Amino acid sequence: MIKNNPFLSDTYTSIWSNHFDGGKKPLTVDFLENIQFYKYAGLPLYINSGKTLTKGMDYRLHPAPINDHKKKVFLIYDVPTYFNTIRDIPENTTLKLLRSKQYPGFAIELGPYTNFNEYMLATFGKSSRYKLNKYKKRFEACFDIRYKMYHGDIGKETYDFVFDSFKELLTKRFDDKQITNNNLNPEEWQFYYDVAYPLILEKKASLFVIYDREKPIGVTLNYHSDSVLFDAITVFDIDYAKFHLGSVTIMKLIEYCLAEKIEVFDFSKGYFDYKTRWSNTTYDFEYHIFYDASSLIAKTLASTLKRFFDFKQKLRDKNINERLHRFTYKLRHRKSEVKTIDAPFTFHDISSDPLPNGLTEVDLNLAENHKLKMLAFEFLYLNDECFTSLKAFTDLTDQYYFIGTKKKVKVSIT
CATH class of the missing domain: 3.40.630.30 (Gcn5-related N-acetyltransferase (GNAT))
Structure with a gap:
């Protein structure tokens, strides 16, 4: 358990309910402490408030047998393994648990x-x-x-x-x-x-x-x-x-x-190269499915959910989800311009030469000068210059010049 989990707070759960559950009051159950649920319409299924928008759910399993799980299934998304929520299920109960391993998680233990x-x-x-x-x-x-x-x-x-x-x-x-x-x-x-x-x-x-x-x-x-x-x-x-x-x-x-x-800086779910470079610990996000093993409907629903989530994770492991996101982007942006490769450029040092006459200063903050601004950022990075001191000029032939405090260059775009 972690102390004062923000995703279990009244503010978080009530605002989530207003957005995604019609403002209904979240439900609680006696056998699971510190966590709230909403009822999935048409099924004996209860899902944690916050659903998949939290970055980590935790709860405490009541140590004594309590029977308010009867004929029901309780789905808890995104339980980080390092939260150490799992305790032994009490004996003499029909309550059972299925776990589905999902996204990898990355964190820095400080x-x-x-x-x-x-x-x-x-x-x-x-x-x-x-x-x-x-x-x-x-x-x-x-x-x-x-x-x-x-x-x-x-x-x-x-x-x-x-x-x-x-x-x-x-x-x-x-x-x-x-x-x-x-x-x-x-x-x-x-x-x-x-x-x-x-x-x-x-x-x-x-x-x-x-x-x-x-x-x-x-x-x-x-x-x-x-x-x-x-x-x-x-x-x-x-x-x-x-x-x-x-x-x-x-x-x-x-x-x-x-x-x-x-103590912990948590990068949360999903694999990215930068997370592996900075992290010193990894963990898994799990979906926890509690169910009444004496109920055929609850048992069938729980096992179906587990198979479904396991299958989804296999698709993620094959990067199917990323391909899907790229496909849906293309469907929604059919009229978008195709990205083009910027032309190569060269900076010629003219620090010891006088500037030509008749130059016009260019405002790099204008949208139409965005590509030139990107070249200016290259100039800054290479020469340790400051943007606030940088001046850009052009002549009638669209030849550009960058003037810093230490260096001035002519920009050749080929």
């Missing part, structure tokens, strides 16, 4: 470390540590960067601004990948918007934001228990991909966890 440097020394070699620190320093040198963790206090106007930016960044990211993201489903996104604000005020959630000046370029929605930080949704502006914002975000969140004495 208990052995007193500071960020200790974690880095234990996790990465000298070369990797150097690169990661360089990414962060280069990123902070090239832009006017500010980090903000909203936890316990955030104005509604600021919240709305950050969440609007959050959605824009996610949309931009997955349009670039040409894959459907379930978080952007209108119903699901509205739930996240409605639930995160009150949970932030209750210190059960947070928004970690990276600002370039006043513009959010990275946002992470986290949930908090007493000892675990759950990374729920994270995204960064793909324009800044050269600067490794994903790694910078993780480093800052690890620093936060250590400062706040948080």
